[in-house]
Amino acid sequence: MNIGQASAASGVSAKMLRYYESIGLLPKAARTEAGYRVYSAKDVNTLRFIRRARDLGLSIERIKLLVGLWKDRERSSADVKRVAQEHVTELDARILELTAMRDTLQELADACHGDHRPECPILRDLEGGAQAAASRADLPNHVGTPMRGAAEQQRRAGA
Numbered sequence: 001m002n003i004g005q006a007s008a009a010s011g012v013s014a015k016m017l018r019y020y021e022s023i024g025l026l027p028k029a030a031r032t033e034a035g036y037r038v039y040s041a042k043d044v045n046t047l048r049f050i051r052r053a054r055d056l057g058l059s060i061e062r063i064k065l066l067v068g069l070w071k072d073r074e075r076s077s078a079d080v081k082r083v084a085q086e087h088v089t090e091l092d093a094r095i096l097e098l099t100a101m102r103d104t105l106q107e108l109a110d111a112c113h114g115d116h117r118p119e120c121p122i123l124r125d126l127e128g129g130a131q132a133a134a135s136r137a138d139l140p141n142h143v144g145t146p147m148r149g150a151a152e153q154q155r156r157a158g159a
Contacts, residue, residue, distance in 0.1 A: 003029075006039035010047035020050060025064055058087055 007014045020026040026046055029037035039047075049070060053063045062083055069075045069083070111121040 001039050001044070003037045003039070006037075006044050006047065009044045011051045012047045017047065020047070023060065025050060025060065025067065056087070057091065062087060 001009065003014045003017060006012075007017055010017075012020070017026070021028055026043060029039055029043065032038055046067065049067065050063055053066060058066070065083055066080065069080050105122075108122045108125055113119070
């Protein structure tokens with residue numbers, strides 16, 4: 001089947017199909033004499049596998065690993081489970097972060113009168129957050145910023 005047919009059968013766009021080929025996630029397609037790509041039922045099955053993995057939010061690196069495990073009939077299911085569990089752990093962390101963000105925004109929205117007055121706790125909080133971030137950048141030993149002043153001198157002196 002041609003690229004359009006493979007795309008329709010797998011649910012993966014032709015653009016993504018070419019990309020997956022270029023990064024080695026899908027083997028290079030056979031070509032007709034005219035140079036058109038030709039995909040097999042096996043290729044479409046692999047594309048469906050990739051599509052489902054992407055739907056579950058797996059990274060390309062993890063999908064490559066899973067495709068390799070899927071094709072390896074000697075592999076242990078424990079290897080597959082480990083990859084899935086790592087992703088679940090990352091999803092749990094993201095869920096916690098998103099929940100905290102949602103709760104904060106909901107509290108701010110609840111505190112906002114939402115009327116004709118200019119006073120807005122949402123904007124005040126965002127402004128305060130920007131000021132706090134700027135203040136933290138000036139603190140010595142702040143994560144992600146270089147040490148300054150006395151703390152830097154002590155570090156250089158080996159104290």
